[in-house]
Structures are given as structure tokens and as C-alpha cells.
Amino acid sequence: MSTRRHRKYTQLPLSMALAFAFMICFLLGSASLLEAAPYLQDVVGHWAAPYINTMVDKGILTGYPDGTFKPDGNISREEFAAVLARAKGITDFGGKQHFSDVEPDRWSFVSVGALVDARIIHAEDFGEEFDPTTPITRAEIATMLVRAGG
Template sequence: MKKRLIVMMIAVMVFTASPFMSNEAEASGTVTPSALVEYALKFKGVPYKWGGTTPSGFDCSGYLQYVFNNFGISIPRVSADQQKVGTSISKSNLKPGDLVFFVAQPGNTRISHSGIYVGNGNFVSATSSKGIAVESLNTNPYWAPRYVAAKRYSSVRETTTTPVAAPKPALPVGQYYDVSTGHWAVNEIKSLSSKGIINGYDVSIFKPENPVNRAEAATMIAKALGLKPVNGTSFKDVSSAYWANGYINVAKNAGIIDGRGNGYFEPTALVTRAEISAMLTRAFAMKATNTTVKFNDISGHWAESSVIKVASSNLATGYDDGSFKPDASAKRAELAAFIYRAIGN
């Protein structure tokens, strides 16, 4: 009798301790559906990598785990286990932020793929053919017949009952709500926007202090030079479906950009002030015009020559402490100013 009681106690402990038997994802916070979807869509075009869990390459469940982890929400690693938590949702009641699940072949029962519902009958997931891509849940000939279930996590929900303010109207091209007339780069931003070299975000927002990634930098410089997108693939981690692929290709062909080794470009990595200096030097074939330009933190740096060239050409400036900060991330307003000066406007 005593032995039987011990066995029963162990069974109860195992049952209650198993993380996959819980009905909810573990969360240290919450996220709104719109914020989750917006973040998930930032990785469109990132290539598929079996076992991948980072922006250099994702598999389907690794992608979902990465997105949720960004908001402090812990979910299981594999699709089959991700389907075991949360609340079951019918297809007709899907809302953005819900997880959708698929089987390898119609009629199977084993979950083999997962994605995030983004609204309007579409979902985003890591696919082996297109990388991170948005597909139709209802009409896609491959995914539609393989859809089997959906789950909603309680940690994905609207977190405020405050009335939402009416959306602001769009401003004329080149004007942004967060770039005042007194902003130091207002003229540069307005000029490049009117030429289609740079773009803002929805509802006339520019986010001038946001860092720029390598794909954005290559695209802006290519547009400033009037270069046209080129088909093909120049790097292992930039698929033909990636939004900036054409501009990355033409910038590579023109000798403006390099990869970061082993055939990889790392398009979503933040671009540094040194890298921007090197890109501008190659793009505009600049030479040093002022040999007295000096900074206290570039001696021996790989981009020292490029920094001197852009600084002596008055495209970029240093800081009050005499530094250039070559390895600091370039901001959107800074890059706009650099390019504006380079094209002579």
C-alpha cells in the first residue's frame, strides 16, 4: 500500500511539473496582437534554416519562439508542442496574433508546421521555399488543405481600455509628425523623401533616431545614385523574395557594399558609422580633400581611410570630444544627412 502511494505521488508530481501540459504559455509580460504581428512581419524575406532560431535563418517553430521571446513570452520550441498550449480557436474566429498549425499531408494528424495569423485570411511563417513569407490560409494550394488547428495565448491581448485616438491625417510628402521644423536634419529628410530615396512609416512618421540596418542603407544609397534593382541573389542570407534584394544586388555589383564573410550579408544587422563611410566613399569615389581632419578613435581602424574621406568632404562630422564613434550604429536622420550632402543638394 505504501509503495503504491509513493508511485501515485510521483505520477502527480510529473504531471504537474511538465511544461507542455500547461494550458498557457509562460509569460513575464503581455503583447498586443498588433505589436506582435508588426514585429513578426519585420523578418519577411529572412531565409529558412533547419533548426534556425535567429534572424540569420529560421525554421517555423524557431521563428515563432524568437518573435514571442522578444516580448518576454516563453513558448515551446517545436510546432507540435506549441499546439498543446493556449486556447483552441475555430478558423472562423481567428484574430491577428493567433497561432495556426498545419500537417505535412492532408489527412495526417501530426503537427509539422506553425505560423502566426496576421489578419485578412493570411498568416506568416518560415517556409523552406520562400523563407519568412505571408501566405493565404484559405486559398494557398499548399497550405489551405494542410491547416488543422489554431490556438490563442492569453499573453497576446489588448492591454488597455483607453479609447483610441482618431488617426492623424497623412502629411504632404517629406513632412513628418516626429520631424519638427526645428529638427537639425529636417531639410535633408524632406528633400530625400520628395525624391523617393527615403521613406517614412505609416501615417507620416519618420523615426529619425531609429538605427538603420544594412539592407536599408544599401537601398538608400542605391536609390540616391539612381541605380535600378537587379534580379538574382548575391548573398546566401538574402533571398530573391526579400524586399531589398534588388537594391542589395545592384549595390554589390557596383562595388558599394560587401558581405560580412562566408557569403553572408546580414541584411537586418545594424549598419555602423564606419560601414556607412565606406559605402559612401565607394559610391561617390571620394578622395580626402582636407588632410587635417583627425579623430581620436579611428587610428588603425579598418575604415580609417573612408572616415577621413567623408569627414574631409563634409559629409559626416565627429563629436565634441574629438571622436567619430566608427562602430556606433548610424541613425536614420544621420544617414539622410550623409546622403543629402553626398549628392550635392
């Protein structure tokens, strides 16, 4: 497999997540996308910068603590869970630890737990461990989006 083809397939989960983010952006009402100011240092000049910045304005996307977004990187399961929970406004969480590797002190604990409680993430699909830092697959994204109703 060529490097170009390999890169195409490794970036598909991020593309799917960005497509979801764009869809939410338009469902929530679009701001002036072309006038969006750059908030994250590494999105300046990127083709998706106006969309990313609009989603940052809406509180759906956030960057990393170092001020980057990594627009061409993969998105992990826990990162997608956080984006989906924010996009759908899902905050109800009973506090139960559903996965052994998503502990209460983990930054994604509430987002992952809220999506399990909302039956968007099914614990039985993953078993004991969620593997939160693993890049999310297109199948997992599609499943969660359908369960989330959109």
C-alpha cells in the same frame, strides 16, 4: 513598447541606408535586378536581394568576411561611411587621423577620413570620438546625405 514596435525602430537606420543604396542604384543605371545572382549567402530569398546584389556588382556594398550581409541588421557609422564614400566615389584623403577611435589600422580609416576631408562628416558633430561601431541614426544619415549632395 511591444517587441514588434521596438524591432521596427531599431531597423530604421538599416532601412534608411538600404533606401539610399537603392537610390544610388537607380541613379547609376539599373541592371536587370530580377536576374541578379546571389553573392552573399544570407540574402537568398530576402526581399532586398536583387537590390543588394546589384549594389555588390557596382562595388558599393560588400559583405562581411564570412560571406554574409546581415540584411536585417543595423548598419554602423563606419559601415555607412564606407558605403557613402564608395557610392559617391570619394577617395581623396590627406591621411590625417580625425578621431581618436578611428586609427590608421582600422578598416574604415580611409572612408571616414575621406568623408571628413570632403566635409560630409564634420568632426565637430562627433567630438574626439566617432564611435565607429555605434549604429548610425536616421538624423546622421540624413545629414551626411544632404552634405554629400543627394
